Amino acid sequence: MSQVTGKVIDTRLLGRLLKLAAPYRATFILAAFFTIFLSAISLSQPLLMEKAIDSYILADDFEGLTFIIILMIVLLLVQTLVQYFQTYSTNSIGQSVIRDLRIKVFNHITALRLSYFDRTPIGMLITRTVSDLETIADIFSEGLISILGDLLLVIGIVIFMAVKDWKLTLVVLVPLPLLILATYIFQEAIKSSFQEVRTQVARLNTFLQEHITGMAIIQYFAREKQEMLRFNEVNQKHRDAHIRSNWYYSIFFPVVELISALSMGLLVWYGSGRILSDQQLAELSVSAKGVTPGLVISFIALTNMLFRPIRQMADKFNTLQMGMVGADRIFQVLDTNEFTSSEGHLQPATIRGEIRFNGVWFAYPTAPKEGETPPDTDKWVLKDVNFHISPGETLALVGATGAGKSSVINILNRFYEIGRGHITLDGIDIREYELNFLRSRIGTVIQDVFLFSDTVAGNISLNNPAISREKMIAAAKEVGAHEFIERLPGGYDYEVMERGATLSTGQAQLISFIRALVNDPEILVLDEATSSVDTETELLIRNAISKLLTGRTSIVIAHRLSTIQNAHRILVLDKGEIREAGTHQELLQMNGYYKRLYDLQFTTAGINK
Structure with missing residues (x-):
């Protein structure tokens, strides 16, 4: 059973993945810098919006408003450019990591004993080295760094709002516990569905690989209809697994939107009340302690910005979770220690070709180690085999x-x-x-x-x-x-x-x-x-x-x-x-x-x- 199912993030697996990204440390740091820079630029937009309304629109200062608009356009262009480099660098890391990991997995698989392939479906291994690896790329392109950026943005927004007006900030955050509860329930529900999705993908790939390879047998024996019925059953389970995971999404995101609308409504209600009760409303002057229309509108923008990364973080955590499920399956293959023992290093210049089998016992898929009591002889494929072949x-x-x-x-x-005995080539154990x-x-x-x-x-x-x-x-x-x-x-x-x-x-x-x-x-x-x-x-x-x-x-x-x-x-x-x-x-x-x-x-x- 996967270790990922019991918790949102398996730190052990995450540590192993981060080690794979070590050769791309510079790109990783650069991507993190771009992410932080994007968060800072995002915070500047509501501030400029507040300034434009309170200082220029209400004051009929068209020239100042024009300057603010130009500044916002420049910042938007800079944000677009930085977003390009951030997206490119994170995807570059993800694809580079899975390229290296795919090579590592392939080399590992080719070094395994044939007994491993005797009991492991080929379709499952294809799923591991293709689709499961793709989910790991998403950890870097849409997971870790993006989650870091969203966390920084949320923290920055809350601090920024609290500095501007702590009372308005508290009103905005009143529905937040409901969002945290909904997110927790969603995370718990989606974890097992991800495992089921990956399992059904592996089963579907296995079924297709086996039946396409054996298509001649299916047609020789006219089994097309029967195998189609079996395929429909496998395909149905694959479909149901995806629908279950999508069902959780279809509930969670409307709930987030509802909570976001509730927070927005409370903000407008409380902010408008503060403005209407302000004795300086008739003069439309800006007080250091008062609430202005620009402040309320900037808070509306900040609230949208606050709930958007929270909603995206839930989705990105799920992407991260899916990647962790894929990583767990990949590392299960990499941790398979069923290699043909290759401790020998002898490579003579010439081989005479003298072969000798001395008391060889062998059984599939495994045999007892030398010195152990042989099992029931019915399980042995070779029993005390002795022969000698001279060169030529x-x-x-x-x-x-x-x-x-x-x-x-x-x-x-x-x-x-072999289980017991010795095989020699030119008098040397093979x-x-x-x-x-x-x-x-x-x-x-x-x-x-x-x-x-x-x-x-x-x-x-x-x-x-x-x-x-x-x-x-x-x-x-x-x-x-x-x-x-x-x-x-x-x-x-x-x-x-x-x-x-x-x-x-x-x-x-x-x-x-x-x-x-x-x-x-x-x-x-x-x-x-x-x-x-x-x-x-x-x-x-x-x-x-x-x-x-x-x-x-x-x-x-x-x-x-x-x-x-x-x-x-x-x-x-x-x-x-x-x-x-x-x-x-x-x-x-x-x-x-x-x-x-x-x-x-x-x-x-x-x-x-």
């Missing part, structure tokens, strides 16, 4: 879905941390290696290829400037994909749509092969790399694989046993345990799980063994 050898992993094959790849890349270095030396091709909305070249190099176009072309030729890329409009500059929608599955898979090989990794991992391609493309890829595996340590996961018959060793996994191990011929002679799987595949395919 190819190890194949086979087994039913859920046997733990892909988990071997995930923990080798340290996407997840946790000793610098994380990015480790992953850069392992070229991985997965079954579910993901291509970004970028060019073919951008998807191959992932915009790494160290990878030249010549290197991409060489890798493409080695894989056998250069010809089809050249046939695309624009060749390597062809714009690939999101998730490779404009390419065939086989073409996308070939690009993923080039992406893995362009860095010339010492270790190559193929996770069902040929399971989603047609026969012709599979033959193309298989020929490329036979060349690419030469001299590299390789781990190949495949359902099609025809692709792994030449592997140096094959491990048969079943429910997280190694059931059989050996070469293709050795496993066939065992007449066990591998033999049954082999007979089933080749008999079904009608292939003569």
Whole structure:
């Protein structure tokens, strides 16, 4: 639960936000100065108004009145200019802060473990990094500094009025307790509604992200009407949350106007009575202790000025509150400490590629720490796995879905941390290696290829400037994909749509092969790399694989046993345990799980063994 809900302003969150604005301290100070200056200029206008009425209009001094009007116009122009700089500087601070914060959030998210994304909706994270961050910008552009200016203006108006006539000031302030009470009730009511609004925005974004991404499934199964009904329900809750918050506004602002009108009425009633009872009224002379028409009119202007910032402060406090809700959600993400441990710093010049799994236990999403008692074995994905791959050898992993094959790849890349045991590379625990270095030396091709909305070249190099176009072309030729890329409009500059929608599955898979090989990794991992391609493309890829595996340590996961018959060793996994191990011929002679799987595949395919 958010910490913001319990109080109007969370000083801890506010302190963290102000630290983010520290690099823009000079602009912040300048914006504060402009705000204070605006308050001072605003106070001069009623004073000039009083002077114009009492000293010039009632005295028929047209020349003096002209001077006052010109002075008021000059001050108005100065106020407009200062208002421009104040607005520009506050918005500049807000946008600069959220730019820095968005970069910080993105870098933080990319460093989190995959287990965090396994249980966190992508739409929620999008809401955090986009709309929630925008509310934080409002804290600086419409919140803190503006509230400071309004407070100074209110204090200045009250002091100014009290100096001019304390009795009139008391009359004006009589309804103020009602305004304070209304504001308090409004603040209490609006806090929970803001939380609900942000929650419903996140749910709406999550729903849209998931359903747009999965649109093909919805249309394949003709679920458009049913999903529209679900969307209507989510959208209705989003609408209701906004209406509830707007309902509070629709009550509060008319109440403020009513209280303001009451204060104004009392001022006119009392001020007029003072003027009429003044013995000097017939002469229309100005007494030092008397009430003049100019004074009453200036008080009317000051009363308007007094209630306007009070009304705006309530609105700005709500903007500040909304920003604090967004900040709380953002900092919840930033405070998530689910990083892949990266304490290692080892980056050797060469990697031989010797891999060893020693008594490895692993479970999703978390596993007990080393030394703790293992949980129920049904929760383990890998159970006491032991194997060794010599440099340049190819190890194949086979087994039913859920046997733990892909988990071997995930923990080798340290996407997840193991619960017990050790994994070594060239005799050194993989946790000793610098994380990015480790992953850069392992070229991985997965079954579910993901291509970004970028060019073919951008998807191959992932915009790494160290990878030249010549290197991409060489890798493409080695894989056998250069010809089809050249046939695309624009060749390597062809714009690939999101998730490779404009390419065939086989073409996308070939690009993923080039992406893995362009860095010339010492270790190559193929996770069902040929399971989603047609026969012709599979033959193309298989020929490329036979060349690419030469001299590299390789781990190949495949359902099609025809692709792994030449592997140096094959491990048969079943429910997280190694059931059989050996070469293709050795496993066939065992007449066990591998033999049954082999007979089933080749008999079904009608292939003569």
